[in-house]
Structure formats: structure tokens, C-alpha cells
Amino acid sequence: MWTTALVALALAFPPAPEILPLWPKEIPGPKSADAGNVPTLTVHLADPAKATGAAVVVCPGGGYSGRALDHEGKQIVEWLNERGVAAYLLKYRTVNESKVKAPLHPGPMLDVQQAIRIVRSRAAVDKIDPKKVGVWGFSAGGHLASTAATHFDAGKPDGDAVAQQSCRPDFAILAYPVITMGAHTHGGSKNNLLGPNPAPELVQFYSNELHVTPQTPPIFLFHTAEDKAVPIENARLFRAACQKHGVAVMMVEYEKGAHGAGLGKKSNLPLAQWPTQLEGWLKTRGLIAK
DSSP, X not given: OHHHHHHHHHHHXXXXXXXXXXXXXXXXXXXXXXXXXXXXXXXXXXXXXXXXXXXXXXXXXXXXXXXXXXXXXXXXXXXXXXXXOEEEEEEOOOHHHHTOOSOOTTHHHHHHHHHHHHHHHTHHHXXXXXXXXXXXEETHHHHHHHHHHHSOXXXXXXXXXXXXXXXXXXXXXXXXXXXXXXXXXXXXXXXXXXXXXXXXXXXXXTOGGGGOOTTSOOEEEEEETTOSSSOTHHHHHHHHHHHHTTOOEEEEEESSOOSOOTTOTTOOSGGGGHHHHHHHHHHHTTSSOO
């Protein structure tokens, strides 16, 4: 009787997610004025009965000034877990949280690369497939995810267990993403990441449409033509670059819908169907069950 009650309690109150420091030793790049405020990765594993072996690093948006932790964080984690995908919520460096003056570069890029390495290094422990590790970002988090998809390396053979891992994601999901630092960029994201007067080479480096190659992983894009904050040209530029280099890419775009829709739960517009299209894309790639 007591055993049954304890099991019921455990199901009602599952263990708290594990929070991992991204950088157990020295944090490279800009650091917070608050020594206790550090980049982290929060582990949300799927129910073992549903788990597909796929894993996703989740990057909420926020203009590189903060992070939208509900509709671009918590809700995304739940959506992934419901479909058997392990979710790793990334706390990457931002101007407000980190109390670091712009530019943040290269902090956020280093954070997402390290997150992907950590996920792969935990494959055996978390029971995931190290060849099914993706990244999902929104708005400025979409810029960060597209940075991960275009700026990566194979790891250091002589490094520790984390450093040895590749930081190339196996797929990327980009929702109303900032892509370019050029004419169609989001000014706030650019200023926070690169500062008010960035060098031309930095603008070029972080204009991710310029860095797509045949090695860029498969891409799913979602955007609306009505987006006033981040113009849809960002997603279209990235799609065109993927097509040019033979990278598998699917883009769903809608005429109506403001920036920051998340999964579209509060919308009665057609864009509310975009997660269904994403789910189909994930199924065709063998990342969730059909």
C-alpha cells in the first residue's frame, strides 16, 4: 500500500530537472558582474517509454538582452518531451542577465557550441543518440541556433570528454530567426551581440547566410511576412543559401502573424499549424515516432 502511494507521489512530483554549469572551470569571453550568474544547461529528459533517442538544445529569444523562458522555453521543452525528445534548455549569455555591456561576442556562440558538446558527452547517461542532437532557436535565439549550424568544429581529439565532441548540430529548427547582421537585421540583437560600431569582419562573421556550406545540417524555418521586428527576409536569405549549397531545407511561411508567436497556442491564425508541419518534418527525418 505504501509502495503504491510512493509511486503515485513520484509520478505527481517528478524529480527536478538537472542544471549543469556550461563551464565548470574558466568561463571564456565576457563574464557577468555577478559571479553567481553563469551560463547553464537544464536537462529535461523524455519519458523512457516514449524516448526516441533524439535531443534538442533549446535557445529562447530575447534580442540578446534577455530570454523568453515561457513560450520559447518551457513550452518548447514540454512539446519536445511529449514527443519523446530530450530537451536541454540553454541559459546563454545576454546583456541584461549577465550584466555585461555590449558586445557579448563571442560569449553566446561559445555557450551554444559547448551545450551541444555537453549533450553529446552525456549520450550514454541520458540514453540519447549522439547522431540525433539538434538545436532549436527563436528570434535572437534563432540567430544563435543558425550560428551553431554554420560555425562548428569536430572537437579536439586531445581534449577532455566534452571538448572531444563535435559541436555541429545534426539538425536545426529556426523560428522567426535573426539570420543576418546586414540590411535586414534586428537592430537590438546586433547591437547587443556586436556593439554599436562593429568591425566589418564581425558583421560578416555573424551574417550566417554567408556561411552555409554543404556541411550545414538540415534546416527547418518558420516565419511570417507580417513580422515587423525581424523581417522575413532573414529566413528567406537562409533558405536561399541552403538551396544554393544543396542543404536540405524546409520553410513554412504565413502572410499574417506578429513576431514572437512561439508555438502559436494563443493564435487563431493559420500560423497556429506550424508545429504540426514541424512534427511531420521531424517524423520524416526519423527524429520522432511516426
